Amino acid sequence: MCGTASGWAKVALLVMLAAMCLHIAGWVTQSWMVYEGEGSVILVTVGLWRQEACFQGVCSEFETDTLYVTVVFNVVRILETIVLCVAIIITVLLAVYVFIPAVRLRAVAIALVFLCVVTGLASMIGFIIFMIDVVPPFVVAWSMGLTVIAFLLIWMTGVLLLPDILRRSREETFESRTDLVQPYTPPPHPRFSYKKGR
DSSP: OGGGSOHHHHHHHHHHHHHHHHHHHHHHSSOSEEEEOGGGSEEEEEOSSEEEEEETTEEEEEEOOTTTOOHHHHHHHHHHHHHHHHHHHHHHHHHHHHHOGGGOOHHHHHHHHHHHHHHHHHHHHHHHHHHHHOOTTOEEOHHHHHHHHHHHHHHHHHHHTHHHHHHHHHHHHHHHHHHHSOOOOOOOOHHHHHHHHO
16 A cells, blocks of 8 residues: 555655654643743743743743733744644645555645645744744743744655656646547458458
8 A cells, every 4th residue: 555655755744744743742842932040040931832930940830821922922823723733634634645545646746735835834924923022031942943843844745745746747648648549450451351251
């Protein structure tokens, strides 16, 4: 099953799996922005959904404070959640594309590339908005970095599927041309037709 899929499609599936896992990790973890006081006495890490505050080594975790949840913050939440959902859909569709030969069509590959491009754009818009909105003394942190890497891998998945689209396009063009050509039937040899006439 998987053996008949192109090497490009198989690599694309592995890359997309990595992208999905990284995006989930970035979405869930609480280090989108960090504030570290002098001598690490105070440490505040804020994620999309949870935050952690540490004072002199004593830490407490709770829901992200409304102080940080602005309109822009909610836009980032929405965009990154949409990206998460679509990344899961892309991964499932790509797995079906790789493992089921009947689904390995040019139209499916084009749809996957389109989804990768749109999802990557949504992720990029989300983290750019977030970076612009972060104000000192906070700095962006590794959770957002995970989503940036995931965005790059999602786009890479789309690029890896391009050879499949081109190959399937050539195959479909060849098949349509062979359908136009009628099978050749040679005319009967005169000697054999003469004998039949007798």
